[in-house]
Amino acid sequence: MAIDTKWSEILNSSENKGAYIKEVQDLDDEIGAFLQFDPDLGAALTTGGSENSLKGLPFAVKDNIAVKDFNLTCGSKILETFSSPYSATAVKRLLEAGAIPVGKVNLDEFGMGSATTNSALRKTVNPWNPDRVPGGSSGGSAAAVAAGMVPFSLGSDTGGSVRQPANFCGVYGLKPTYGAVSRYGLVAYASSLECIGILSESVDMMERVYETIKGSDPKDQTSRDASGEIPDLHHETMTIGVLESTEGLDEEVAQAYEEAINQCKSLGWNILPVTIDSLNYVVPVYYTIAAAEASANLARYTGVRYGHRSAQSTDVQSMTRETREEGFGSEVKSRIILGTYVLRSGFQDQYYVRAQKIRTRIKMDLAEVYEKVDLLMMPVFPTQAFPATGDSLTPFQQKLADRYTITANLAGLPAMSVPTGVKNGLPVGVQFMAPEFCETHLFKAAKAYEAIYRPQRASKSLHLIQEVR
Amino acid sequence: MAAFDTFIGLEVHIHLLTKTKVFCDCAFEYGAPPNTHVCPVCLGYPGVLPTVNREALKFSYMVGEALHCTPSEKTFFERKNYFYPDMSKNYQITQFQEPVGLGGYFEFKTQGKTKKIRIHDIHLEEDAGKMIHDGNRSLVDYNRAGTSLLEIVTEPDLSSGEEAEDFLQAFRQMVQYMGVCDGNMEEGSLRCDANISINKKGKGLGTKVEIKNMNSSRNVRIAMRYEQRRQARAKKTGTKIVQETRLWDAENKKTQKMRTKEAAHDYRYFPEPDIPPFIPDEQFKEAVRAAMVELPAVRKERMKGEYGLQNDMVDFLTAEKSRADFYEKVIASGADKETSAKWMKGEFTKLLSREGLDISTTNMTPQRFSDLMKLLGDGTIHANIAKQILEIILEEDKDPSVIISERELMRPAADASGLENLIKEIIALEPAAIADIKEGNQKAIGFLMGKVMKETKGSFDPATVRAKLLELLGI
Ligand SMILES: [Zn+2]
Numbered sequence: 018m019a020i021d022t023k024w025s026e027i028l029n030s031s032e033n034k035g036a037y038i039k040e041v042q043d044l045d046d047e048i049g050a051f052l053q054f055d056p057d058l059g060a061a062l063t064t065g066g067s068e069n070s071l072k073g074l075p076f077a078v079k080d081n082i083a084v085k086d087f088n089l090t091c092g093s094k095i096l097e098t099f100s101s102p103y104s105a106t107a108v109k110r111l112l113e114a115g116a117i118p119v120g121k122v123n124l125d126e127f128g129m130g131s132a133t134t135n136s137a138l139r140k141t142v143n144p145w146n147p148d149r150v151p152g153g154s155s156g157g158s159a160a161a162v163a164a165g166m167v168p169f170s171l172g173s174d175t176g177g178s179v180r181q182p183a184n185f186c187g188v189y190g191l192k193p194t195y196g197a198v199s200r201y202g203l204v205a206y207a208s209s210l211e212c213i214g215i216l217s218e219s220v221d222m223m224e225r226v227y228e229t230i231k232g233s234d235p236k237d238q239t240s241r242d243a244s245g246e247i248p249d250l251h252h253e254t255m256t257i258g259v260l261e262s263t264e265g266l267d268e269e270v271a272q273a274y275e276e277a278i279n280q281c282k283s284l285g286w287n288i289l290p291v292t293i294d295s296l297n298y299v300v301p302v303y304y305t306i307a308a309a310e311a312s313a314n315l316a317r318y319t320g321v322r323y324g325h326r327s328a329q330s331t332d333v334q335s336m337t338r339e340t341r342e343e344g345f346g347s348e349v350k351s352r353i354i355l356g357t358y359v360l361r362s363g364f365q366d367q368y369y370v371r372a373q374k375i376r377t378r379i380k381m382d383l384a385e386v387y388e389k390v391d392l393l394m395m396p397v398f399p400t401q402a403f404p405a406t407g408d409s410l411t412p413f414q415q416k417l418a419d420r421y422t423i424t425a426n427l428a429g430l431p432a433m434s435v436p437t438g439v440k441n442g443l444p445v446g447v448q449f450m451a452p453e454f455c456e457t458h459l460f461k462a463a464k465a466y467e468a469i470y471r472p473q474r475a476s477k478s479l480h481l482i483q484e485v486r
Numbered sequence: 487m488a489a490f491d492t493f494i495g496l497e498v499h500i501h502l503l504t505k506t507k508v509f510c511d512c513a514f515e516y517g518a519p520p521n522t523h524v525c526p527v528c529l530g531y532p533g534v535l536p537t538v539n540r541e542a543l544k545f546s547y548m549v550g551e552a553l554h555c556t557p558s559e560k561t562f563f564e565r566k567n568y569f570y571p572d573m574s575k576n577y578q579i580t581q582f583q584e585p586v587g588l589g590g591y592f593e594f595k596t597q598g599k600t601k602k603i604r605i606h607d608i609h610l611e612e613d614a615g616k617m618i619h620d621g622n623r624s625l626v627d628y629n630r631a632g633t634s635l636l637e638i639v640t641e642p643d644l645s646s647g648e649e650a651e652d653f654l655q656a657f658r659q660m661v662q663y664m665g666v667c668d669g670n671m672e673e674g675s676l677r678c679d680a681n682i683s684i685n686k687k688g689k690g691l692g693t694k695v696e697i698k699n700m701n702s703s704r705n706v707r708i709a710m711r712y713e714q715r716r717q718a719r720a721k722k723t724g725t726k727i728v729q730e731t732r733l734w735d736a737e738n739k740k741t742q743k744m745r746t747k748e749a750a751h752d753y754r755y756f757p758e759p760d761i762p763p764f765i766p767d768e769q770f771k772e773a774v775r776a777a778m779v780e781l782p783a784v785r786k787e788r789m790k791g792e793y794g795l796q797n798d799m800v801d802f803l804t805a806e807k808s809r810a811d812f813y814e815k816v817i818a819s820g821a822d823k824e825t826s827a828k829w830m831k832g833e834f835t836k837l838l839s840r841e842g843l844d845i846s847t848t849n850m851t852p853q854r855f856s857d858l859m860k861l862l863g864d865g866t867i868h869a870n871i872a873k874q875i876l877e878i879i880l881e882e883d884k885d886p887s888v889i890i891s892e893r894e895l896m897r898p899a900a901d902a903s904g905l906e907n908l909i910k911e912i913i914a915l916e917p918a919a920i921a922d923i924k925e926g927n928q929k930a931i932g933f934l935m936g937k938v939m940k941e942t943k944g945s946f947d948p949a950t951v952r953a954k955l956l957e958l959l960g961i
Contacts, residue, residue: 083533237535317576
């Protein structure tokens with residue numbers, strides 16, 4: 018609570034505010050988290066909040082989530098000049114609670130990537146080590162929290178885009194149940210997979226933000242309230258399912274996973290090794306569905322109504338073609354092409370329909386596992402934050418590495434990455450995955466773990482609030 | 487034509503009369519200034535989501551019920567992908583695998599017989615905006631973008647342009663009756679494309695040609711007749727009929743091959759992830775049933791029997807639901823069936839069309855009309871007065887009895903003492919005329935009649951006045 022008091026005071030007085038703005042700006046020259054930083058603009062949007070809510074707390078918003086009057090670039094040249102005429106429902110609910118959006122943070126273009134290196138607009142580094150990537154696609158959201166520039170931020174998670182950067186930067190990252198948080202105002206990449214998620218410096222903060230933004234929204238008909246009672250834990254003591262085999266993990270990550278299992282035991286939890294065969298199929302299934310949906314979702318960017326319009330056009334066809342050629346980066350283009358390919362008539366059964374069938378199978382497999390365990394604990398990513406340059410992961414390796422995070426998206430389940438330590442100067446962590454709408458179980462586990470290991474702030478972080486940490 | 491069978495199928499699009507567009511909260515208003523009924527959703531802004539309008543679903547299921555379709559127990563939407571500037575998302579939200587209704591049929595009268603044609607499916611979708619080409623630039627108006635459109639696809643069961651026209655008119659009347667569409671073809675609230683093929687008698691379907699751009703049922707008829715002849719000529723001369731889309735050129739009265747290049751589109755349909763499947767529950771089904779109305783064909787038969795009306799009269803009365811409703815309320819209030827029908831078809835309709843009024847929204851309520859007919863029937867007023875009262879009600883919003891008593895000179899015929907006193911006054915004022923009459927001058931009677939009629943502003947029937955006058959003169 019002491020932390021929040023401080024945070025809530027930061028934008029309270031002009032003296033504090035001035036110091037805060039100056040320090041964030043200076044620090045962000047090195048980190049590159051923000052694409053737009055404007056606490057005054059954000060303060061003007063805030064509509065209320067009682068003393069006990071999130072009143073006065075600054076937060077950052079991934080730049081694929083709409084905040085009225087702020088830019089909404091999606092990290093893309095095609096929307097570089099676009100500012101949003103409306104606010105996302107999740108943002109609106111935070112504004113009503115009195116929180117203050119201080120700016121928009123960097124991401125892989127349209128959320129497509131695992132390192133924020135696919136942003137067309139800015140480079141973001143990991144606050145723990147400027148040679149390392151912050152992860153992605155919510156790299157700016159993770160870096161801003163890790164560097165102590167905000168106590169929490171909003172991100173989006175399509176295949177791990179909240180949990181993986183949270184893991185790389187040593188902060189908490191929640192991907193809620195599909196439909197638990199309205200997607201209205203989240204720029205669509207893969208509609209059936211993605212959610213607005215939260216990155217935060219503490220579990221308590223996470224829980225309060227989640228409680229504020231969750232709940233059905235008439236503007237998103239896929240949003241739902243938790244139906245009926247949230248299932249109780251199976252036993253008095255939690256049973257955690259852990260993967261029997263975790264091949265392909267880097268040494269530090271494998272070690273961290275083993276250590277986390279031992280910590281769970283020390284907390285008195287039961288550990289049950291499980292195998293999930295369908296895990297082997299999640300990557301192709303995910304990329305088939307995500308690309309198919311992306312090919313339609315990104316069709317609206319043609320320069321007709323807003324955003325970039327090519328100067329090279331002679332008619333509407335060439336305008337569409339040239340605008341997209343100039344406006345989209347190569348990762349976005351490759352996914353649009355892939356998505357167009359898998360949806361061709363005559364090939365749907367082979368790709369898209371088949372992927373949907375396997376997806377159903379994965380859900381069934383997991384439902385079976387949850388009959389025996391309360392939570393699953395899995396690695397987040399096979400590596401720690403990798404170098405931004407040199408022979409790090411190729412785009413293809415990055416996609417394969419998404420296998421642990423993707424599962425929750427395919428099954429629509431809530432999952433939360435939790436920092437568990439620091440190795441070689443970089444954070445490590447694990448993720449817990451729960452049955453539908455069992456976010457409270459995630460918070461319970463994460464809080465218990467928080468008592469054992471309280472995450473550090475990154476080496477590069479704001480001095481102003483350093484002392485409250 | 488006798489040597490060939492003709493097969494015509496129609497794709498009818500109707501704009502549903504929903505208060506808002508199908509996937510957002512914008513209203514639709516025909517002829518509104520460009521881009522005044524738009525929002526981030528129907529403009530396809532980044533981050534917005536469609537939300538399906540329940541009223542549109544209800545109307546769709548109602549049409550399905552009227553067409554005897556099998557209603558979908560779990561209907562869902564799909565994305566139909568293609569780039570066109572008037573479509574803000576560059577995909578259309580429509581239905582494909584699981585439309586709201588499948589199968590079904592529609593019966594209508596044509597050339598004196600009842601024809602039954604099969605319905606393939608009905609599906610709910612969004613309309614596109616409008617491109618306006620202006621010299622070397624193009625403008626887009628998105629007012630219409632996202633408005634609710636229900637497409638009705640028939641099997642190729644129609645065999646002539648006349649049948650197609652009769653079908654359209656009967657179908658249009660039905661949707662107007664149901665209140666789900668205003669049926670206005672000029673404004674595009676009811677649109678129709680056709681497919682037509684011909685073949686040697688008994689040989690089944692021929693090569694299908696699509697015809698677009700027919701904006702009236704009459705145009706559908708003549709376009710179909712033209713296309714029948716064109717294809718028959720091709721058959722006779724051994725020219726191959728190409729499967730293609732042709733546009734109806736109303737000015738030159740012929741179909742022409744569509745100029746845009748006919749690259750076979752791959753629409754890459756896939757289920758719309760933003761809108762969950764719709765599963766009609768009991769409450770919804772009940773609401774659909776409750777909203778169903780007696781359809782025109784059924785009502786016509788019933789009213790014919792119930793009121794003993796002739797065919798052309800019942801056709802007139804049931805042409806519009808509001809008119810039939812009005813008539814039945816008038817009769818229910820006790821007015822005479824035949825007189826009321828005659829007056830509705832005659833004076834009242836004349837007056838409504840002169841004033842450009844709609845029968846359901848004027849001051850003339852069925853109760854007032856019924857009262858007026860009763861006053862006419864019992865001789866309280868005569869036809870001329872009834873006509874005047876009709877006009878006055880439209881202007882002044884008063885009951886017939888109030889108008890009669892308020893206008894002093896419109897003394898009711900039944901008020902004989904009033905008339906008697908007036909005639910006595912006039913007799914007293916015109917001694918010269920009386921003298922003339924006594925001398926046998928008939929013209930003087932006419933002069934006195936004129937005086938009385940003028941004073942009473944014609945509120946008495948001339949025969950009554952004359953009889954009273956002669957009585958008082960002792961003739
Ligand atoms: Zn709209």
